[in-house]
Amino acid sequence: MAELLRHDQEGAARAAGRDEGRAGPPGPADGAPDRPLARARDGLRAYRMISAMWIRSTMAYRASFAMTALGNFAATALDFAAILLMFSQVDALGGYRLPEVAFLYGAAATSFGLADLAIGSMDRLGRRVRDGTLDTLLVRPAPVLAQVAADRFALRRLGRVTQGALILGYALIALDLTWTPLKVLLIPLMLVSGAGIFMAVFVVGGAFQFLAQDASEVQNAFTYGGNTLLQYPPSVFGKDLVRGATFLVPIAFVNWLPGLYVLGRPYPLGLPSWAAFTPPLVAVACCALAGLAWRAGLRSYRSTGS
Amino acid sequence: MFVGTGRFRLYAAVAAGSFRRFATYRIATVAGVFTNTVFGVILTYTYIALWDEKPGLGGYDQAQALTYVWLGQALLTTVAVMGGGFEDELMARIRTGDVAIDLYRPADLQAWWLAGDLGRAVFQLLARGAVPMAFGGLCFQLALPGDVLTWLAATVAVLLGVVVSFALRFLVALSAFWLLDGAGVAQMAWLASLFFSGMLLPLNVFPGALGEIARALPWSALIQVPADVFLGKHRGADLLATYAFQAGWAAVLLTAGRLLQAVATRRVVVQGG
Numbered sequence: 001m002a003e004l005l006r007h008d009q010e011g012a013a014r015a016a017g018r019d020e021g022r023a024g025p026p027g028p029a030d031g032a033p034d035r036p037l038a039r040a041r042d043g044l045r046a047y048r049m050i051s052a053m054w055i056r057s058t059m060a061y062r063a064s065f066a067m068t069a070l071g072n073f074a075a076t077a078l079d080f081a082a083i084l085l086m087f088s089q090v091d092a093l094g095g096y097r098l099p100e101v102a103f104l105y106g107a108a109a110t111s112f113g114l115a116d117l118a119i120g121s122m123d124r125l126g127r128r129v130r131d132g133t134l135d136t137l138l139v140r141p142a143p144v145l146a147q148v149a150a151d152r153f154a155l156r157r158l159g160r161v162t163q164g165a166l167i168l169g170y171a172l173i174a175l176d177l178t179w180t181p182l183k184v185l186l187i188p189l190m191l192v193s194g195a196g197i198f199m200a201v202f203v204v205g206g207a208f209q210f211l212a213q214d215a216s217e218v219q220n221a222f223t224y225g226g227n228t229l230l231q232y233p234p235s236v237f238g239k240d241l242v243r244g245a246t247f248l249v250p251i252a253f254v255n256w257l258p259g260l261y262v263l264g265r266p267y268p269l270g271l272p273s274w275a276a277f278t279p280p281l282v283a284v285a286c287c288a289l290a291g292l293a294w295r296a297g298l299r300s301y302r303s304t305g306s
Numbered sequence: 307m308f309v310g311t312g313r314f315r316l317y318a319a320v321a322a323g324s325f326r327r328f329a330t331y332r333i334a335t336v337a338g339v340f341t342n343t344v345f346g347v348i349l350t351y352t353y354i355a356l357w358d359e360k361p362g363l364g365g366y367d368q369a370q371a372l373t374y375v376w377l378g379q380a381l382l383t384t385v386a387v388m389g390g391g392f393e394d395e396l397m398a399r400i401r402t403g404d405v406a407i408d409l410y411r412p413a414d415l416q417a418w419w420l421a422g423d424l425g426r427a428v429f430q431l432l433a434r435g436a437v438p439m440a441f442g443g444l445c446f447q448l449a450l451p452g453d454v455l456t457w458l459a460a461t462v463a464v465l466l467g468v469v470v471s472f473a474l475r476f477l478v479a480l481s482a483f484w485l486l487d488g489a490g491v492a493q494m495a496w497l498a499s500l501f502f503s504g505m506l507l508p509l510n511v512f513p514g515a516l517g518e519i520a521r522a523l524p525w526s527a528l529i530q531v532p533a534d535v536f537l538g539k540h541r542g543a544d545l546l547a548t549y550a551f552q553a554g555w556a557a558v559l560l561t562a563g564r565l566l567q568a569v570a571t572r573r574v575v576v577q578g579g
Contacts, residue, residue, distance in 0.1 A: 067490025074497050082506040086352075088513045090359040093352070215337035221344035229348050236355040241347070 039143060046142030050150035058155055065156060072159030076109060079231060080167055094236035099174035100263055101233060106168025107187075107255035108230035111194025112223070113161035115202060118195070119149040120157055122202045126209040126216040135303050145294055148206060175263075183262045189280060194254035196283030200290035201226065201249070207290070207297030226251045234260075234268050242268055253282040316413060317421035324425030328433075335433050338383065342438045346379040350446055364510030369449040370537050371508070376442030377533045378505050380435035381464060384427050385471045385528040387505050389496045391426055392419050393475040397482040397492070409571060416563055419479075420472050427468040451538055459545060460536035466552035470527040473559030474499070480563065483570040504530035524555040 058065050083105065087098045096104075125148055128134040137147045177183070205219030212218070226249065234242045234256050246252040246269060260267050261276030328335075353375055357368040366374065383390065396419060399405045408415055442448055451457060478495045482488035500506060502525035509520045509530045520526060531548055534540055540548045 061487045064485070064487045064490045068493055071490065071493035071497060075493070075500075078497065078501055078506060081501065085507050085512060086356050089363055089511060090356060093359065094355045212333055212337070214331050214334035217334065217337040217341045221341040225341065225344045225348060228345065232352055232355075237348075237351045241351070 043143040043146035047146040047150045050147060051153035054150070054153035055155050069156040069159045072156045073163050074159075076113070076160045076163040079109075079228070080105060080163070083231070094233045096233040096235070096265075099171050100265075101231075102167050103171035103175060103263065104233060104255055104259050105231040106164050106166075106171050107190055107194065107259050108227055109164025110161060110168055110191050111164075111254050112198050112227040112230075113157065113164045114191070114195035115198035116223075117154075117157040117161055119199055119202050121150070121152045121154065122148060122206040123209075123216045123219050124148075124151060125206045126213045129210060129213045129301070132303060134301065144298060145203070177262070177264070186258050186262055186276065189277075190255060190258040193258075193279035193283040197251060197254050197279070197286050198223065198226070200283070200286035201251070203287075203290035204293045207293040210297035210301050222249060222251075226254075230255050233265075239268065246271075250282050250286065253279040317417055320413075320418060320421040321425035321428075324422040325429045328426050328429045338434050339437045342379040342382060342434060343441050346376050346438050346442055347445075349375045349378075350442070364508050365539075366508065366510070366537070367449070369447050372442070372446050373448040373450065373537060374508055374533050376439050376446075376448060377536060378529055379442075380439045381431075381467070381529055381532060382505065383434050384431040384464065385467045385503070385532075386423075386427075386475065387471075387496070387499050387503050387528055389475065389478075389492055389499075391472070391475060392423050393479040393488075393492060396476075396479040397488040400479070400482040400488075401486050415567060416476060416560070419476065420469070423472045423475075424465075424468060427465075431464065449537060451536060456536065456538055459540075460532055462549065463532040463535040463552065466549060466556060467528045467532050469556045470524050470552060470559065471499075473556055473563055474524065476563040477559065477566060480566045480570055483573070499525050499528065502526065503528040504533065508533070524559060527552040527555055 080102075083098075083101060086093060087101075091097065093101060125134070128137070128148070128151075134144075137144050140147065172187075201222050202219070205216075205222065208218065209216055226245070229237070229241075229245060230251060234245075234252070242252070245256075257267060257271065258276045258279055261273060267275070350372055353371045354368065357363055357366070357371050361368065363371070382388070396405070399408060408418070411418070443450060451460075474495065478488065478492055481491045485491065502509075502520050502523050504520075504526060505528075509517055509526055511517075512520050521530065531552060535545065535548060
């Protein structure tokens with residue numbers, strides 16, 4: 001069913017003249033090299049249009065938007081309030097002082113905030129599978145992933161990004177570090193790669209929901225749970241938990257590995273120091289795997305009812 | 307008397323129906339238990355680091371602090387710290403105008419939703435509370451009470467906490483009569499509840515006046531008070547005073563809900579009518 005609809009979809013895109021100017025005759029067998037690129041462009045275009053629509057819709061209730069954006073900011077700030085309350089009682093946690101924890105916190109929260117803003121609505125997929133509205137997305141001439149990612153695009157999530165960036169800014173001012181060009185370069189690299197890794201986690205979670213429609217909360221354990229984990233230094237946690245976060249679900253590459261390099265601290269698992277520069281590669285690999293998982297999930301989709 | 311028992315049976319049926327409704331989504335429940343457990347593990351390590359640094363913080367030893375973590379995870383959905391109970395549904399009914407149907411039912415609006423929320427809470431206490439607590443107990447050194455009476459006393463405190471939580475969320479839901487889209491108010495409400503319930507960190511750890519204020523607010527009845535009863539901090543007359551604190555807030559907030567409901571229903575204009 002899903003396969004059939006996807007063929008229809010491609011047909012519809014061709015009928016709409018979207019494939020004009022492409023070399024070679026159109027057909028399912030052609031493997032023109034620009035195809036994935038064209039598909040990605042198509043997807044981004046659909047994503048932009050759908051998210052713009054949701055932003056307009058959000059703006060219909062401006063007071064509510066202002067309150068929810070502020071609420072989103074405050075909700076993430078509460079995590080940091082907890083850390084501040086802890087530091088009102090102690091001077092160090094796991095051997096790390098407040099500015100160092102704030103640095104890890106800010107990096108994780110900003111990366112996660114960016115991913116959450118971009119595709120945080122993926123956890124609604126299970127609901128769409130359950131009530132059958134996913135079928136509507138399958139017949140539209142746009143990639144399903146782009147449609148699901150932009151579904152109910154929530155601009156209020158800027159609150160989380162802002163909060164994370166503010167804490168990171170505070171940490172960078174409060175930290176007394178000897179800066180090298182490499183460290184300076186590593187910070188934007190860390191934020192972008194981190195957002196990529198978290199996005200991959202969101203997409204894998206979405207793919208999983210094709211199988212376990214009601215289990216959208218499992219995803220929270222890895223997204224929100226992962227974010228919470230990364231807000232504290234790895235020295236706080238048991239070795240096995242750190243191993244799992246490094247090799248199993250590699251969220252340690254979001255901020256722990258690059259962050260500890262910037263802070264000049266050793267990583268508890270004794271990884272080489274060049275590992276701090278691998279996050280972009282890890283992010284690309286994660287996104288590729290997530291893409292495959294998404295494909296498998298979508299292929300396994302059987303519509304409700306008949 | 308007859309009317310009384312009839313009423314009781316009606317609300318008991320609503321509560322039982324709500325229990326069954328939440329029990330239907332088994333996979334969702336398992337997923338929730340998994341997530342609560344993962345968060346429990348993460349928080350446990352941060353609490354170990356904190357109590358290693360400063361033993362006896364907030365009057366808890368490390369085992370008690372870890373018990374507090376797992377109690378928080380077990381009670382999170384039961385007392386609906388972050389919302390997610392009935393209020394979204396009631397707000398949607400107010401927005402669409404369906405609340406008009408609720409208002410001419412031969413049942414009280416507040417009592418109807420309270421019964422439903424209690425049914426939900428009992429299910430979530432059993433399904434989402436027991437497993438994370440058992441996991442925490444098996445994997446970490448917890449301070450579980452040895453006598454049945456403390457378990458019973460804590461259960462009563464949890465139920466009172468659910469009523470206080472309901473009364474707060476009922477007020478939130480009624481705001482939709484004026485605002486139509488109550489999402490903003492709902493979010494503000496769960497933020498306050500997350501911070502002041504003791505879910506983030508035990509209120510005993512809050513410094514100075516902030517701690518005093520937090521412990522006097524109604525939200526402390528949700529997590530902090532049941533946890534302290536569970537940890538055996540309130541016994542004898544002190545336990546009764548603790549119950550009175552919870553029941554007092556429940557009474558005040560439920561009365562406020564009734565008053566607000568009276569004002570709202572006098573001014574309500576059903577959409578489209």
